[in-house]
Amino acid sequence: MSIGVVLEHLNAEFPDVTVSKIRFLESEGLITPQRTKSGYRRFTDVDVERLRYILTTQRDNYLPLKVIREQLEAMDSGEVTSLMGSGDTEPMIKPENFAAPVRTRLTSEDVASQAGCTEADVADLVAAGLIKPDVSGFFTADDVRVVTTAMSLKDYGFRADQLKRLRTAAHRHADLISQVAGPLAQGRDDTAKQRAEEYGQQISALVVSLHASLVKAALREEFEG
Incomplete structure (x- = not known):
């Protein structure tokens, strides 16, 4: 499936996810979609579930990408089957707190x-x-x-x-x-x-x-x- 279709699958659960976000996660090596001969990304159902795992872990456990990458590598190697919900390294403050403020016009x-x-x-x-x-x-x-x-x-x-x-x-x-x-x-x-x-x-x-x-x-x- 194309990156646009992937967004359709994820937007209901993750309304803030964007094409740039998915490309960023790919550039960080967290997902590796296949490429067509023309260079277009083609995602599988497994890729979508992997994205869902990454986005859920970021949202719910506030883990940095380095930790998420280590979790994914552990799952890929068969060391563990799932680490969803693990919060041992959860920081006291959420990264989302530092996102750019929503545009408002308050007097x-x-x-x-x-x-x-x-x-x-x-x-x-x-x-x-x-x-x-x-x-x-x-x-x-x-x-x-x-x-x-x-x-x-x-x-x-x-x-x-x-x-x-x-x-x-x-x-x-x-x-x-x-x-x-x-x-x-x-x-x-x-x-x-x-x-x-x-x-x-x-x-x-x-x-x-x-x-x-x-x-x-x-x-x-x-x-x-």
Whole structure:
């Protein structure tokens, strides 16, 4: 079957899957569809089930592609028959959390209403650099989450300067991730951007999970030491 037919088989269960996503997984060696003499991909039912396994594992277990590849290799070699549902290496944060925000056009009033605060609070966070409207003055759903979380931290006594320090730390994390994932987007093949985005999301989830674990350990030392 063609890649278009494969999408028809998968779209009901995985509405976000695209041709680029499938090509990316092929470029990573997770699937190996046959090629016609003209170079067109031809997928079998086995290929579709393999894709379904990969997409389900990414969605439900949030595993990085490296781990999924190892699982597939184990199944291909007959070492195991199925690893579906294995979550031993599940990170604390989902890679999907780092996908580009859905395009929304929220006003300052909308953000305040959804976050349960005042427009003055929103303006304060804009001034602190925690959120930034687009050129038309609109915000995204991610901005609402930032405002909601920042207001909760304020309830615990966080000051504006302390929130700025968290923003600075986040930018440092982003710089580190960009150094690793960014160069992948410079490739000439049509999956380069997709590969960079996938890697960026997975690395981000792991970095934030590691950071959370390190903070937990540091606090334990602080309070118990």
